[in-house]
Amino acid sequence: MIESNFKLTIKGQALVLIDWANIRNQQKKLGWEIDLEKLYQWLLSCEQIEKAMFFYGYENNEKSKKFLKKIEEIGFEVVTKEVKYLGKQKNPKCDFDTEIACEIILNQNKYRNIVLFSGDGDFKYPLQEFLLAGKKKKIFIISYRGSIGKEIWDLQKQDSQKTAIVSIIKTKEALEKRTSRPHSYRKSQQGDICHQRQNE
DSSP: OOOTTOOOOOOSOEEEEEEHHHHHHHHHHHTSOBOHHHHHHHHHTSTTEEEEEEEOOBOSSHHHHHHHHHHHHHTOEEEOOBOEEETTTTEEEOOOHHHHHHHHHHTTTTOSEEEEEOOOGGGHHHHHHHHHTOTTOEEEEEEOGGGOOHHHHHHHHHOTTTEEEEEGGGGHHHHBOOSSOOOOOOOOOSSOHHHHHHTO
């Protein structure tokens, strides 16, 4: 179901972690693309979100460099590393499971909420540890429902009050990339969302 004014309802400070390779692959199934400028502004509309981290690999070419530079200019904190090519087929590989898991654990005492753009079941353990760090902790999983791992659904079954699964389809009206639209958004200085609000 698409909701034109869908927003997250979050109580307490929140950290956003975006596994872009995971979400980017889901776009093929969705049939529409996410506008990253719109995504940042959508996150900015939730005052409880203090930082949005964007995890994505880079390739040694100008297109890749320009893309990551644009993401930083939008306002995301970019975490990147070089893409590796494996085997005779030179299949690209660059996952950030370890980096994202570390951010979840390292920030369990700083934030009350984690907003994770990924349905990867490998994140069950760090998310579980995050929830155990406090009674009021909560996690939000934003993903295409067909790409959410069984481990994440199991986590929700354990405590549906602490684990919210949000179908990314709900955000289509707010986040879909359109070919022609006025650029009304104002780029932030590099830094976190909180920094931008203080300067508005």
